[in-house]
Amino acid sequence: MRRFLAAAVAVLMLVLGYGVLDVYDVVPGFLTRAAPDSGTAPAGPSPTPTATAGTRTVGVPTVDPGAQPLSPASAAAPIPSAAGVAAALSAVLRQPSLGPAPGVLVRDAFTGQVLLQRGVDREHVPASTLKLLTALAVNTTLDPLATMPTTVVQGATAGQVVLVAGGDTMLAPGKGRPGLVEGRAGLADLAAQVATALQASGTSTVTLRLDLSHARGPRYAPTWLPADVTAGYTGGVSMLGLAGERAVPGHPAPRDPEAATAAAFVAALAKQGVTARLTPEKTWTTPVPTGAVELGRVESAPIGDVLALALDQSDNALTEGLARQAAVKAGGAATFAAAVALVEKVATAHGVDLTGSVIKDTSGLSPGQRVSPRVLSDVLQLGADGSVPAMQETVARLPVAGLTGTLHDRFTTTTTRPAAGIARAKTGTLTGASAMAGTVIDADGRVLSYVVQADRIPPGVGTLAARATLDRFVAALATCGCR
Template sequence: MGKRLAVTLASLALVGGYAAADIYDVAPGILTRTTVTPLPAPPASGGPSPTFVPLPTAGAATVLSEPPPDAPEPKAAALAERLTTALADPALGPSVGVSVRDAVTGTELYARDTATARVVASTQKILTAAAVTQVLDPTQVMTTKVVSPEPGELVLVAGGDTLLARGAGDPEVTAGHAGLGDLAAQVAARIARSGARSWRLRLDNTYAAGPGYPDTPAYPTGWNPADVAAGYTQSVAMLGFADQRPKPGKPSPSDPAGAVLAAFADMVRAALAEAGSEVEVTVSDTPKLRATPVPAAATELGAVESAPYRDVLAEALDESDNALTENLARQAAVRAGEDGSFSGNAAFVTAQLRTLGFDLTGTTLTDTSGLARGQHSTVALLSAVTAKAVAGGLPGLDDALGRLPVAGLDGTLYDRFRTEPASQAAGLARAKTGTLTGISGLLGTTVDADDRQLIFVIVADQVPPSMGTLAARAALDRFVAALTACGCG
């Protein structure tokens, strides 16, 4: 690789399943699509065939070494010449905003139409992440517990974790870190020894429930209900299973917390039966009971803890999970004293960014995930937030950016950057994707041919329908590759 950034492999497990899914925006946390974008036609007979680049298989992750601090900064004129050619690609359409910054100095080296208010799709999640990390302690965990206010009464208390494992938890992963089966075993052991022969189980779902619970909307009003019903996103909850996250054609339960409650009751009964106990457990579940918080003096019978918030945030960004992003935004907003409504959560993000000193001209948010209609932001804001985080000015967000998907290897970039010339950025660029019908974007970092780390934001918000999402994504990948391959110092 010469002077290029070294890429080493570590035996860390990757989340698989992106080889085909992301092509159609159907990876977990999909933004949206109205119709499936057709695959590009194969090359004409006698024409060049795409060159596929051998890359590590799932089961390996990348560890990117730090660029040398004395690597030369690109010269703006040389960089502009290289990027102007890449941006002439007709697949990007007539409206493209671009910002490229030096990661060391924060200097903007190239800018094109950065102040225009435009739909930025899921790259907007970076703005939410900036706000969330100002409020939630990245080392803190979410606790799902069971308490007993009085003998014979069990209450499953939601604590924000929607990534529960159905059985035993796995401390090495984020999705499935805490196990409901472990919690059931703890509770079954306690109640078997209690002497009470009959127990009533209910759910306390009041944690960060939002105003007017239980009548709080399940998702922002700007989301398309058809996307939820088809399994492209899901209801925003404060309790749920990791294995019930949505998949295309396999939607999540409309009531994730209710699914956990029912499964937990079955698990406790099974554990009691296995132990030879004749204790009976029945479920009482009404909206009123769910909206009734447990008394502070209730006896805790068991608890399981999620992965730290920093890992959950990285998961939300890595998989572009809309519901998980909204979950974290609501928790942070409520922690900051807001009401937890979807509109209030969006206002919370805006307020946090304003407090941090960012220029919000052209930014109007109606949700925190980038999926809802009627919202806009600017490439200038995305670039400024990213640059400040990379420079260490936004503790917590810098960690999240450093764990974004790697080009060609994992997350929503698993199946991208696989052919020439885009493969020049494979293993080197990290980026957050953003895709809606007619909109494609990338935001992240890469390292150029002189080993200089660069920050890039590119959003095309008028992708020609005749060319479609796949062509636009390929053009974005080639843009990042041109930036990565530039020895412009």
């Protein structure tokens, strides 16, 4: 891919340069700054442009010899040697910022051949790389192409309507935005459908109840630190919420996202000429009767897209919400424990040995969790080698070095920039621990998978220093032919 990008940049520069010349009528083409043709023949031949004070010269861009087209990623590219990979990474792995015993596992992505391993069977802090295990459970339990509906149905009386939660916690307060994941479904669109349905009976005033029975369970994991919730590292798990109100560090999520959504829907109905009065929250847990008449429906983005967003931005609550829905779909309870049980069951069923692992949630936020590099690598390989197609899609959509998600502001230094655009990874960061698990294309065009975990970072060094060293680790793989 790196080679393709280099070639694409070179071609783009030439095209843009030619276009500029075309605009100024220096070379043949349909672009021009001249006035539109009046339909009369020109008075004479056009003069040849010359570089005078009255004309502008435009330089033709040249191609940097160092940016020549490179071979694309290919299964036919040579596999690096174990000795070559060890030599390429030896200096990075000696860095004090990784602590005395980082966990490392590098494999050929296509064959699974181990190229480097260090402490692969010792459990380390996974942090958010644990989300890869959750992705496996979600991908194989829920349909990645399915959507989450938010509906309104007729209530028990003619004057009552019920807003039924279906798992979408990113509803746009206004109109839906079809091209986005967050805000794909809109409350304004739902309100318009409901208003139209009510017109037949001449109803313009209703009571509004919520049905929050879908996958209803505890909002916060008992193993989460309250300070992390307060600081915005996660929101509560819910099945209904608004776009733009997810937790981000420094900006905690609303404590009652369902009430905020209900208020937004009341406002959307008012704009459609329907006055709605909310019933008390104690009535919101009663399921609507089977067969209730549907008055409106909007659909979320496909679950696979929502999962990709959760991993891209390492959204803890969004990940936990999908895991809970998967647990319920599999016949379990709507609890954190049931979601963890499902993750463990699915991983084991796919041949991942969890012996020694300690998993307390499905997001990686809880302290005291332990997972080995081998476990993470085995799960990663299920997508990297295509043996689980839905995981292949997930791995392909992980954050891209220097461009997207949790990697958008990394790989910007001279030593790490070679991996920008060609490495992908699920990151994991907690105080005193940093980890990455993903794929990278080496200098020969071979795709490698890697896991690196540092959780014994020396006091005074800091997590950011460890994170920078992890970036150097991946960059060393990107520049390695290693044969």
